[in-house]
Amino acid sequence: MDRRIERTRTAVVEAAVALAARGVPAMGMTEIATAAGVSRKAVYENFGSRDEVLRSATEWLLRDAVPSVEPPAARETSVWVAVLAPVVAHMTRHRDYYRSVLSGPAGAAARDAVVDHAVTGLRAERARRSEPGAGDVATGVGDAGGPAGGVVAGAQDDGAAAAVRRDRFAVHGLVGMIADALLQRSDADLRGLFCELTEGLPALSPGC
Structure with missing residues (x-):
């Protein structure tokens, strides 16, 4: 994956995790893009929808759920x-x-x-x-x-x-x-x- 794309995706999922953990109401693509420091267009280009952003954010978090x-x-x-x-x-x-x-x-x-x-x-x-x-x-x-x-x-x-x-x-x-x-x-x-x-x-x- 292109490093620029990887950085954008990482910034978006980290922003989504932080916003959700703070209980931000009505978190949409605009709020996620602003928190990530990228354009709304970039979020859509990389994920397509809010559901995909939050699915990816959840998958990213699940890295610490390692079987014993x-x-x-x-x-x-x-x-x-x-x-x-x-x-x-x-x-x-x-x-x-x-x-x-x-x-x-x-x-x-x-x-x-x-x-x-x-x-x-x-x-x-x-x-x-x-x-x-x-x-x-x-x-x-x-x-x-x-x-x-x-x-x-x-x-x-x-x-x-x-x-x-x-x-x-x-x-x-x-x-x-x-x-x-x-x-x-x-x-x-x-x-x-x-x-x-x-x-x-x-x-x-x-x-x-």
């Missing part, structure tokens, strides 16, 4: 907790930003960014642990050149797609409940809610 890593011999935390607990901690650290963005017109775009981040993290962590649901097709298991190989690859493809759908369903629900709690109370205990929501679900709760 345990050595295989001592691993006790489930994949779900390893990936989602850091996301919940991230939303807690940036609660002012999320309260502002999730309650506004771009709330769906920001929420989708969080969900996509978590689902991608789940697949990556499963691949790191060599667990099912990591997209086995890409590993080349089986001889896809023959009839049997084609069937195996197709089954793996279907299984990976089903795993992604299940992940998205579960993550949407968890993120939605956490977002609702945050919107209702600025001091909501998001970590406690996460553990409460996953209690009794063996695949989700270990590690809380």
Whole structure:
């Protein structure tokens, strides 16, 4: 990416994060452009819409939501907790930003960014642990050149797609409940809610 474009995009997302964290009402492209020190035209040329600005801003913030890593011999935390607990901690650290963005017109775009981040993290962590649901097709298991190989690859493809759908369903629900709690109370205990929501679900709760 051209350095000038990269600088503009970085300035815009940083400005959007700062404005949202301050709870600036009716934050539009003009306010974002002014805060970033660029023209309104430049914002549209790089992002196209306010939703895209705030989705990119959320993705930029999510860089600190890194899954916790345990050595295989001592691993006790489930994949779900390893990936989602850091996301919940991230939303807690940036609660002012999320309260502002999730309650506004771009709330769906920001929420989708969080969900996509978590689902991608789940697949990556499963691949790191060599667990099912990591997209086995890409590993080349089986001889896809023959009839049997084609069937195996197709089954793996279907299984990976089903795993992604299940992940998205579960993550949407968890993120939605956490977002609702945050919107209702600025001091909501998001970590406690996460553990409460996953209690009794063996695949989700270990590690809380």
